[in-house]
Amino acid sequence: MEIRTATPSDKPAIRDVARRSLQSSYSLSPQTITSGIEEWYGEQQLDASLESTDRRLLVAESNDQVVAFSESTLTADRPWVTGEEDQGRDALMLWLHVDPEHRGEGVGTTLFDETIDRLRESGATTVQGRVLANNQAGTDFFEAHGFERVGRTEIEIGGRTHVEYRYVAEPTGLEPLESGSQTVYVDHDESEGGSEAPFHIVYTDPDRENRYGYYCDNCGQLANAMDAMGRIECDDCGNRRKPTRWDAAYL
Known part of the structure; x- marks a missing residue:
């Protein structure tokens, strides 16, 4: 083979x-x-x-x-x-x-x-x-x-x-991050591709049960806004999520 x-x-x-x-x-x-x-x-x-x-x-x-x-x-x-x-x-x-x-x-x-x-x-x-x-x-x-x-x-x-x-x-584990009065957890093992850098998944708990949003690896800011088609864009630097495979647009 x-x-x-x-x-x-x-x-x-x-x-x-x-x-x-x-x-x-x-x-x-x-x-x-x-x-x-x-x-x-x-x-x-x-x-x-x-x-x-x-x-x-x-x-x-x-x-x-x-x-x-x-x-x-x-x-x-x-x-x-x-x-x-x-x-x-x-x-x-x-x-x-x-x-x-x-x-x-x-x-x-x-x-x-x-x-x-x-x-x-x-x-x-x-x-x-x-x-x-x-x-x-x-x-x-x-x-x-x-x-x-x-x-x-x-x-x-x-x-x-x-x-x-x-x-x-x-x-590699989770990184705690303060968001206002709340501690959230950036998961550097999970990411979505972005136009400038990856978006890492962010959870509200260390057990990864409840998703909070995304962390932009390009500028270090949280990015929580997602439209109905699954698109994510960082308000600070304009980094945009690239589609992978299960996006609504694919089906």
Whole structure:
């Protein structure tokens, strides 16, 4: 089996693997899956992912056939933290899809390990993963590979509310922050991509049960405003949240 960077000729195979994997792993309607495939892996989206410098799209090929792929994102380097260079990057594994016919062959583990290695080589110091709670195989997979569940959130897919778990490798913990008369907790293990820097999730409690808002890593200010489409913008510096995968606009 060969793990390599995806090329434009892999686009039809990527769509096919994604469809078969979603049908096997998630309790989603056929219409929702079709809409998701068209949005996430349409021609324009895949072209943008293949050309992007902050995305990693890897495929696992066996006997000249693509049997799995992973998609990850990387933030820019973070010199604003201390004013020095090479302060590391945050990585988020958006997807790891394996063709159901090739599960149980070690394909997912091999691809997962190679993806993590390449993200580390690209400067990632924190690696996150996300999976729907009703995908038991997915949650078991992350936990078996040393990821710790650090939070959960409710997301809307096709008009229905689902729970998504968030995982992180080598968690660094929470940072207490005073907000008026209240202490809130910035989770540096959980973040959303921003146009200038990540937005870290902020909780009202150290158990990560109740979400408070977001912390802008670009200017160090809390950003709580979110519109109906899930967009976040920092009022102080204009940093904006980038969509990832479950945004309402995708479905």
